[in-house]
Amino acid sequence: MTGAGGFLGNALARALLSRGDFVIGLDCGPNAHALEVLSRRFPNLTVVKADICDAEAVEAVFRKERPDVVVHCAAVVGVLASLASPTQLFRVNVEGSVNVFEAMARQACGRMIHISSEEVYGDFLASRIDETHREAPIHAYGISKLAVEHLGRSYGATRGLQVINIRTSWVYGPGFPRDRVPVNMIRAAAEGRALHVPGGAQERIDHTYLEDAVAGIVGAIDCVEHPYDAYHVASDSAPSLAEVAGIVRDLVPGADITVEPGPYLHGGEIAMPRKGALDCSRAREVFGYRPQFDLRAGLAATLEAHRALLAEKN
Numbered sequence: 001m002t003g004a005g006g007f008l009g010n011a012l013a014r015a016l017l018s019r020g021d022f023v024i025g026l027d028c029g030p031n032a033h034a035l036e037v038l039s040r041r042f043p044n045l046t047v048v049k050a051d052i053c054d055a056e057a058v059e060a061v062f063r064k065e066r067p068d069v070v071v072h073c074a075a076v077v078g079v080l081a082s083l084a085s086p087t088q089l090f091r092v093n094v095e096g097s098v099n100v101f102e103a104m105a106r107q108a109c110g111r112m113i114h115i116s117s118e119e120v121y122g123d124f125l126a127s128r129i130d131e132t133h134r135e136a137p138i139h140a141y142g143i144s145k146l147a148v149e150h151l152g153r154s155y156g157a158t159r160g161l162q163v164i165n166i167r168t169s170w171v172y173g174p175g176f177p178r179d180r181v182p183v184n185m186i187r188a189a190a191e192g193r194a195l196h197v198p199g200g201a202q203e204r205i206d207h208t209y210l211e212d213a214v215a216g217i218v219g220a221i222d223c224v225e226h227p228y229d230a231y232h233v234a235s236d237s238a239p240s241l242a243e244v245a246g247i248v249r250d251l252v253p254g255a256d257i258t259v260e261p262g263p264y265l266h267g268g269e270i271a272m273p274r275k276g277a278l279d280c281s282r283a284r285e286v287f288g289y290r291p292q293f294d295l296r297a298g299l300a301a302t303l304e305a306h307r308a309l310l311a312e313k314n
């Protein structure tokens, strides 16, 4: 698994390790350390500190470890990160992915589950969309994710790889590493801080709870015959941000959490593409994916975890 020390990768690795799978967890930087900590609990985890931009290092891992399937989570993640350094984004997301595809093709590893994103669609043309919606990414991040999807198709056609793309929405839950709704609302509420989101009250976004995303990805791993190469793994619903803030205030009575009308701006500057719900029928039909956490349940679980963290710190 690439990016195995990250938010999604770490949760996914834990799920696979807990059921007895052998996981080769590849990551670089501080998140590789998180994997080393995890390996003390799970002897079935092999930690590899490597950068996917280093083609030789990537191929050496495949030559030595001989994985059956790759779950590709490593990436520079999010629209804001893509704006901060588009060159680094394309280097890691596209060139790094090519290194992984090349190593797979040369070392006879035939399957990849690539964690893609709803950002491949750009502006949604309807309030609820399926995987046949036209792809017109707006930001460099979505363009890089779509490029990896197309490269996977190319490696499928030319080198026989099976590359399955899991297009997920805004995944949230305990340990979320970025400053983004709804987790920033939960953290502010739990800490007694006011949070006024400067825009987006009527924007509708699909938020996927971490455990649901993990369950969907595991479902895609376990399914060997895929009639499609792209699936939505999301919540299949899209509350407005005003509704999200309302749920946070219900969970933490007295919390001072509000969202202003107008567009939602990434980093206060860049307008978010129009979003909506991701229809998950395909993933349900093919590998039985059914999200278990509605937003209230997911936010309550995130709140509980954050309160436990605060109690540990005090």
Ligand SMILES: NC(=O)c1ccc[n+]([C@@H]2O[C@H](COP(=O)([O-])OP(=O)(O)OC[C@H]3O[C@@H](n4cnc5c(N)ncnc54)[C@H](O)[C@@H]3O)[C@@H](O)[C@H]2O)c1
Pocket (backbone or CB within 6 Å): 002, 003, 004, 005, 006, 007, 008, 009, 026, 027, 028, 029, 031, 032, 050, 051, 052, 053, 072, 073, 074, 075, 076, 077, 078, 092, 096, 115, 116, 117, 118, 168, 169, 170, 171, 172, 177
């Ligand atoms: N979290 C979301 O809301 C969301 C939504 C849609 C898609 N995704 C996709 O899911 C995947 C995981 O996202 P996440 O939220 O866990 O992000 P994350 O930033 O927590 O995890 C990404 C991991 O990749 C690692 N990484 C980055 N560059 C690397 C490199 N050059 N070599 C090796 N490892 C490298 C990072 O160290 C990190 O551990 C990404 O591909 C992302 O695009 C995430």
